[in-house]
Amino acid sequence: MAANLSKNETAGQEVWRSLLLVSDLFRTVSAHEAPRKDLNRITVNQVRILGYLFRRRIDGRPVRIKTLAHDLDVTPAAASQAVERLVGWGVVERTPDPDDRRAVRLSFTPRGEALVHRQEQRATELLESLAGVCPPEDFAAFGRVLVRLMGELESRWESILAEKDARKRGKRADAGAGKTI
Secondary structure (H helix, E strand, O other), X not given: OHXXXXXXXXXXXXXXXXXXXXXXXXXXXXXXXOOOHHHOOOOHHXXXXXXXXXXXXXXXXXXXXXXHHHHHOOOHHHHHHHHHHHHHOOOEEEEEEOOEEEEEEEEEOHHXXXXXXXXXXXXXXXXXXXXXXXOHHHHHHHHHHHHHHHHHHHHHHHHHHHHHHHHHHHHHHHHHHOOOO
């Protein structure tokens, strides 16, 4: 990697640039090889929402629009608008929340689950086709490093969310403390 660095570039900068480029190229090549007409105009927020729903599907936590907006740092209106488009495409559904009758939960529809499954298959096939460009032990090491980095990023993200929640609770407590009856 160091051989590819310009004079003023750090290894971290090269990794960051490479991650961005790989992510975009991976999406572009995958979309070209298996185009989806209904998802051609998907926005960044919609992609983030699908990723969020995917992560929550794995860990089994329910998803509400308010929580989704909070966690992704978008307004509830922006989250709701993006979700509405995904609902319209038939990949996400809203269901009543049994814990709060005023709230709704978001989840993948069967069509959404099938989409996620197809995307996983395509991504796996594309990655496996790329595995031959380097020695198998390098590809395996790359996978281990990627999983470790993802775990650390998930942990940091959870800490950020916990801090945001604590600040929010603190603001509510401060607001309640100033009220007189």
